[in-house]
Amino acid sequence: MQLEFSPEEIAFQQEVRSFIAENYPKHLRSVQDEGHDLSKEDFLSWHRILAKKGWIAPAWPVEYGGTGWTATQRFIWSEELAAADCVGTMPFGLSMVGPVIYTFGTPEQKARFLPGILSGDDWWCQGYSEPGSGSDLASLRTKAVRDGDHYIVNGQKTWTTMAQHADWGFFLVRTDPDAKQQEGISFLLIDMKSPGVTVRPIITLGGEHEVNEVWLEDVRVPVENRVYEENKGWTCAKFLLAHERTGIAAVARSKRGVEKIKQIARTEMDGDKPLLANAFFKRKISELEIDLTALEFTELRSLAGEAAGKGPGPESSLLKIKGSEIQQRITELALEAVGHYGAPYFRGFGEGDNEHPIGPDYAHRAAPTYFNTRKTTIYGGSNEIQRNIIAKMVLGI
Numbered sequence: 001m002q003l004e005f006s007p008e009e010i011a012f013q014q015e016v017r018s019f020i021a022e023n024y025p026k027h028l029r030s031v032q033d034e035g036h037d038l039s040k041e042d043f044l045s046w047h048r049i050l051a052k053k054g055w056i057a058p059a060w061p062v063e064y065g066g067t068g069w070t071a072t073q074r075f076i077w078s079e080e081l082a083a084a085d086c087v088g089t090m091p092f093g094l095s096m097v098g099p100v101i102y103t104f105g106t107p108e109q110k111a112r113f114l115p116g117i118l119s120g121d122d123w124w125c126q127g128y129s130e131p132g133s134g135s136d137l138a139s140l141r142t143k144a145v146r147d148g149d150h151y152i153v154n155g156q157k158t159w160t161t162m163a164q165h166a167d168w169g170f171f172l173v174r175t176d177p178d179a180k181q182q183e184g185i186s187f188l189l190i191d192m193k194s195p196g197v198t199v200r201p202i203i204t205l206g207g208e209h210e211v212n213e214v215w216l217e218d219v220r221v222p223v224e225n226r227v228y229e230e231n232k233g234w235t236c237a238k239f240l241l242a243h244e245r246t247g248i249a250a251v252a253r254s255k256r257g258v259e260k261i262k263q264i265a266r267t268e269m270d271g272d273k274p275l276l277a278n279a280f281f282k283r284k285i286s287e288l289e290i291d292l293t294a295l296e297f298t299e300l301r302s303l304a305g306e307a308a309g310k311g312p313g314p315e316s317s318l319l320k321i322k323g324s325e326i327q328q329r330i331t332e333l334a335l336e337a338v339g340h341y342g343a344p345y346f347r348g349f350g351e352g353d354n355e356h357p358i359g360p361d362y363a364h365r366a367a368p369t370y371f372n373t374r375k376t377t378i379y380g381g382s383n384e385i386q387r388n389i390i391a392k393m394v395l396g397i
């Protein structure tokens with residue numbers, strides 16, 4: 001396994017670093033530094049710059065708009081994005097439905113949908129989970145009944161991330177109630193402005209509006225918006241879930257997170273000694289760094305396998321479990337590091353106080369981020385489900 005970068009790869013790293021330094025939107029940097037929530041436009045401002053450069057979809061085949069980078073170049077790219085603390089691009093179009101469409105879609109579907117995903121003109125959401133159908137996704141009950149050249153869709157989806165901004169959604173629906181669970185499902189692309197689609201917010205522990213319920217009542221969807229064959233949507237669903245798990249370890253971003261905590265812990269707060277002088281806290285940081293380094297090597301091993309043409313195997317489950325647990329530990333230590341400034345997070349407190357919470361800027365997002373990050377062990381296939389996969393595929397149980 002070769003873990004050192006070649007001279008060409010180091011030159012590529014420099015090119016990427018300069019591009020980010022010269023092009024990352026300044027207003028976005030200040031929104032992030034001041035700890036404000038990011039709007040749709042904030043996300044799209046960086047997306048559009050990358051789209052213009054042709055770097056928005058590095059993992060896509062070149063013929064559909066990919067960069068043609070090697071797995072190592074893609075790794076360098078994500079490392080540099082994280083090191084520069086750039087906001088992520090939304091995964092629902094680029095990492096989820098895009099690959100499904102260019103793999104299973106018709107030429108017309110590719111021509112209709114891929115350009116909008118790349119440019120950012122179409123914002124997508126994922127309509128898989130339902131109340132009672134999360135881990136056991138194949139039990140989903142939203143149904144689509146054929147009516148000429150349309151489907152009539154009825155049902156409810158839940159936890160639909162960022163659906164409040166979405167132009168389009170990709171939905172799993174039951175088209176054959178009599179078939180075996182996995183065999184009666186189809187994959188539909190639904191215009192979120194269609195009559196009968198209602199998006200209702202779910203406000204999370206951190207006070208954020210990130211997820212939603214989506215209700216579908218007699219929604220008419222043209223049959224041409226079905227990807228792949230009727231009742232074969234499970235094939236698309238599984239393919240997409242494998243893509244969803246790629247990059248879920250977020251090693252580069254976690255490294256940046258640890259650095260941020262160390263920065264905070266080096267600072268004197270309210271005349272107290274820096275927290276990093278406390279041996280107990282220092283030990284927690286060291287343990288985190290050791291685990292993160294081990295995770296990084298697992299990711300590099302997986303990358304070396306990918307470069308040698310091996311698809312992601314059960315190690316993607318290992319990466320998901322350890323990566324998500326580390327992300328949570330980082331937010332726990334961040335909250336500890338900011339001390340009492342992390343306690344009130346001011347969302348909705350007092351008239352006009354929201355803009356000027358007390359304490360240093362970096363403290364203001366510690367609590368909401370801590371609460372928000374509880375999700376990482378649940379979404380993308382919960383960690384218990386990942387353990388089941390490892391038990392089956394690695395341990396043979």
Ligand SMILES: Cc1cc2nc3c(=O)[nH]c(=O)nc-3n(C[C@H](O)[C@H](O)[C@H](O)COP(=O)(O)OP(=O)(O)OC[C@H]3O[C@@H](n4cnc5c(N)ncnc54)[C@H](O)[C@@H]3O)c2cc1C
Pocket residue numbers: 125126127128129130132133134135136158159160161162211375378379380381382383384385388
């Ligand atoms: C913040 C957030 C964003 C999300 N965004 C989206 C989205 O955009 N689109 C979408 O479709 N979905 C989304 N989801 C849903 C997510 O995929 C589900 O929450 C997840 O699959 C778990 O399903 P569930 O919530 O129904 O929990 P359940 O499946 O009911 O599980 C409850 C608990 O039981 C455990 N469990 C279940 N089955 C087993 C088993 N066989 N063995 C051992 N333990 C088990 C689980 O691990 C969990 O701890 C999101 C979830 C969150 C939290």
